[in-house]
Amino acid sequence: MLADIEPVNRESTAAIIARQLRDAIMNGSLPPGAQLGEAELAAQFQVSRGPLREAMQRLVSEGLLRSERHRGLFVIDLEPGDVYDIYAARSAIERAAAIQIVRGNDRDEVAALLDQAVKAMAEADQQDDPAALTEADLRFHEALIDASGSRRLARMARTLLIETRMCLSALQSTYHRGYQGVDERIAEHNRIIEALRAGEEESMLALLEAHMEDAVQRLAPGTSLAAGGPPASGVDIA
Numbered sequence: 001m002l003a004d005i006e007p008v009n010r011e012s013t014a015a016i017i018a019r020q021l022r023d024a025i026m027n028g029s030l031p032p033g034a035q036l037g038e039a040e041l042a043a044q045f046q047v048s049r050g051p052l053r054e055a056m057q058r059l060v061s062e063g064l065l066r067s068e069r070h071r072g073l074f075v076i077d078l079e080p081g082d083v084y085d086i087y088a089a090r091s092a093i094e095r096a097a098a099i100q101i102v103r104g105n106d107r108d109e110v111a112a113l114l115d116q117a118v119k120a121m122a123e124a125d126q127q128d129d130p131a132a133l134t135e136a137d138l139r140f141h142e143a144l145i146d147a148s149g150s151r152r153l154a155r156m157a158r159t160l161l162i163e164t165r166m167c168l169s170a171l172q173s174t175y176h177r178g179y180q181g182v183d184e185r186i187a188e189h190n191r192i193i194e195a196l197r198a199g200e201e202e203s204m205l206a207l208l209e210a211h212m213e214d215a216v217q218r219l220a221p222g223t224s225l226a227a228g229g230p231p232a233s234g235v236d237i238a
Contacts, residue, residue, distance in 0.1 A: 012051070013047060013051040014051040014052075014054035014055045014058070015055070015058075017045055017047065017051060017052055017055035018054075018055035018056075018058045018059060020045075021036075021055060021056070021059055022059065022062075022064065022162060025059070025064050025065075025075055025162065025166065026162045026165040026166060026169075027131075027165070027169060028166070028169035030075050031075065031169075032075050032076060032077045032078050032166060033074060033075060033077050034074065034075045035071075035072055035073070035074050036056060036065065036072065036073045036074070036075070037072075038052065038053070038056075038072070056073055060073065062159050063076065063159055063163075064076060064159065064162065064163075076163075078163065078166055078167055080220040080222070080223045082163070083167055083216060083219050083220040083223055084216060084220070084223050084224075084225065086160055086163050086164060086167065087164075087212050087215060087216045087225060088225055089156075089160055090141070090157065090160050090161075090164065090212065091208070091209060091212045091225065093145060093153050093156055093157050093160070094141060094144060094145060094157075094208055094212075095205055095208060095209075096148070096150070096153060097144055097145045097147070097148035097150065097153050098144065098148075098196070098201075098204055098205060098208055099201065099205070100148040100149065100150065101144070101147050101148055101196065102195075102196055102199055102200075102201045102204055103201070106147070107196055107197055107199060108197060110143075110144075110147040110196065111193050111196050111197040113143050113147065114140055114143055114144060114189070114192075114193050114196070115193060117136050117137075117139045117140035117143055117189075118136075118140060118186060118189045118190055118193065120132070120135075120136035120139065121133055121136040121137055121140070121185075121186050121189065122186055123136075124136055125182050125183075125186070133182070134165065134168045134169075137168075137185070137189075138161055138164060138165060138168075140189055141157075141161065142157070142161060145157045167219050168219075185211075185214070188207065188210070188211045188214070189211075191207050192204060192207045192208060192211065195207055209225075212225060213225050213226060
């Protein structure tokens with residue numbers, strides 16, 4: 001038994017700041033490459049620099065901020081190689097989660113949860129709300145990973161999903177209603193659910209892999225998971 005340890009009932013100031021900065025990075029309010037000014041942020045949050053520095057270091061450790069000597073902290077940039085890396089890692093995590101789910105006894109319950117996310121995607125598309133469509137899309141994948149019951153998979157996926165949101169924010173127009181592929185992406189999610197509900201492991205894994213490949217090619221044309229990454233010359237994701 002450990003002595004002199006008391007329960008923590010409230011979120012710390014640093015944790016609150018880190019969460020708000022994380023959200024700002026995720027939704028594009030702090031875009032890739034943006035420099036974080038310590039004095040300005042401390043004034044904006046109305047806090048001392050101590051908890052602000054602690055919060056920013058948390059995001060450095062998560063890989064969402066990078067530190068440049070004598071220059072300060074910057075939001076990470078996302079290049080085609082990063083898109084490939086994010087989706088290759090996500091593919092491995094979601095594959096592992098899907099295997100655990102499809103071999104388990106709760107397939108119908110998980111499928112029902114995923115159905116809700118797909119319905120939210122369809123509603124967002126009907127309302128021409130690309131931000132809501134993106135959120136519902138990511139909710140599907142987050143729910144899939146959480147349903148595996150693996151805390152480690154969920155932990156590893158957390159930063160990857162934030163980075164995914166950053167990619168999608170940079171290309172929000174590709175989610176506008178009427179853009180070729182929105183209906184197909186919704187159909188892709190439904191096919192994944194159908195394979196899950198039927199317990200068809202190989203089909204579900206193949207559908208997940210194809211879904212990730214489609215996303216990579218939309219976000220970074222010329223980049224492919226199957227081909228092993230972006231072209232040598234590189235292209236801008238935006």
